[in-house]
Amino acid sequence: MKKTNGIWIDLFVFADPEKTEKATPRRRKKAREEGNVSQSPDLNMAISLLSVSSVVYFTFAGLYHSFTKIFLVITTGFNGAAAMSIPQAMHYLAFAFSAALTWLLAVMFVGLLGAALPSMLQTRFLFSLKALIPDLNKINPIEGFKKMFSLRTVFEFIKSLIKMIIIAYIGYTSIVQIWPNLFSMSQSSLEASSIALGNFIYRLLMEIGLALLAIGILDIYYQRWEYERSLRMTKKEVKDEAKDTEGNPLIKNKQRQKMMLLARSRMMQNIQNAQVVVTNPTHVAVAIEYKEDMNAPKVVAKGAGEVAERIKSMARKYGIPILRNPPLARDLFKSVEIGEEIPSRLYRLVAELLVTVYKMKNNKV
Template sequence: MDRTDIEDGLQVGALPQPTLSKIATINLQLFADPDKTEKATPRKRQKAREEGQVPVSREFISGLGFLFVAALFLFTGKTLLNALIDGTTATFEISDTDIRTFEDFLIYGFKPFTSAFMSVSILVLSAAFFSLIIGLLQTRFLFTLKPLKLDLNRLNPITGLKRMFSLRSLFELAKAIVKLLIVGFVGYSVLKGNFQKIMVTADSSLIDGALLVWSTFTELIIKCSIALLVVSIADYYFSRYEYEQSIKMTKQEVKEEFKEIEGNPEVKRRQRQIMMQYAMHRMMQEVPEASVVITNPTHFACALRYDPEKDFAPVLVAKGVDRVALRIIEIARENDVPIVRNPKLAREIYYTTELGDAIPEKLYKAVAEILAYVFTLREKRESLK
């Protein structure tokens, strides 16, 4: 097996095939495909994001939104309460002579509560804006219209029934029940702890009773919002876990993606073979122009070219081991290129010099002696002719 085969084997073999034992293993994840055992690649995550598939916890958005509203109530509640009390008082002070038409009823009935309506509107809009920001932060400001594309499968009643009675629907129902139980327990605890205060309001003035009720109501929403936040944080991490499971890939999908990005290993192997053959062919074309071939004698062969008018030092034009070395020697003999056996020097040149480079300075003396010997023989041959 040559180096190309080894590299190819590493590329393909790095992605193990799914085994029957893994496929047969019981998967304990709620919504994951048992065949999808590999983490999503960055490319898969990017594609999912482009399709609008991102981890989003609605419970987290609603939990933080409710906590935000509770905080606003805590700081602005008394102002809103005073506005409601003033409006109620003003309503009771309206006389029958002031209301003659339905328009008068609307004016005198709603005008005292204008300040309260404005406070509630600002509260609602602030909560909506806050929830929007939380949602955008969860999706990292993703905006796409792809999820809104028409999908006829969504209109299929059979598909709708499957969704209604699916494992996910049962899980969402169970989650809603758990949330209701937690919030209900917290609300019950608050109301039970303030029961005596609430009962006193029957004998209190309007303002004192309203303040007692408002105090209880504020405590109720603060504690319920904290309970919801705890539930929503758990749901947030679960939604991320569920998202990771949903975008997992099978080993075959990872292999296919790898082929798309890196190219088909078989095609790449063929390309490398062609490139190596081309490089080998070019190298062999340089051998006839060499000044000398230094051998090991059969395991290594290095062809050197030296032209005093062009080359500063001898240049390596071809090298090889085993079969390539034998081919270099064969071409050298066919073209009457001198062949010198010097195992140590042949190995030194092979390991220290790249094709097209001049030999290292430390080898100058040894190569110069060989070239001097070769040039002397060449001169003697020419003189005999």
């Protein structure tokens, strides 16, 4: 049972037991490009509600007094000695309508900003058109059935139930508190009653907003956990992705072998430009090229074992002298790459080698 505990836990939380690996950077990048990111809609809604409630509370009183003055002017104008004309009344009504519309648009803008800004901060200002493309999986009945029994569905149901209970409790306690004052409000002036009712609604919305804010903050941590969980991969998916990004190991090995064969072929062709081949004598062979216009001699070919034998065979083919010098051959083989000039510490030894080669050529002449 100990070995299967993890599987039982995954089944309990409705997870795929095979998806045990963390998401790779490529998987995360692809999910982000598709608009799949972690965020809490509850936090966005809470901040939007708090923003709208605050704006309404601090601006509605001024709007109310402006409307009162406008309608007072209109009613006084119609009832007074100097009767107000219809165009004048329409002018005041148009001004009142314009002020109300401006205020309403301002409140809506604050609400949208209060919802959009937290969302942008949570998604790090992500804008993806792929999220708007219709997905057939969303209307797939099988996929829909699976989502009905997912952990997210259960969590969202419990969260919605908690929100309903909290909102109902806040509404009930608020009404209980204001209930004794309702009858006294009916005896007060319209302005006093409106202010009292506005304060009540403001406190109610702020308490609901703060409760939703607390739920939203907790929801952030769940959404991040659920997001990481949804991106988890199977070991096969990780291996397949590695093959896609880095290439199939078998294919890479074959490509590496081809490159080595090409490099070795070029190296063998360069042996004909060498002046001497220095050997170990049997295990290592290094071909050295030197011309008058060169700054220093350089290694054009080197190899050990079978490659060394091929270098010596090519040297015999082109009539290049093969000289034994085990210490020099080993040093050149270990410290100098093909195409590189020999280090200054070996100048004297290589020079002596080349002098020997030149003497051998002069003697033949």
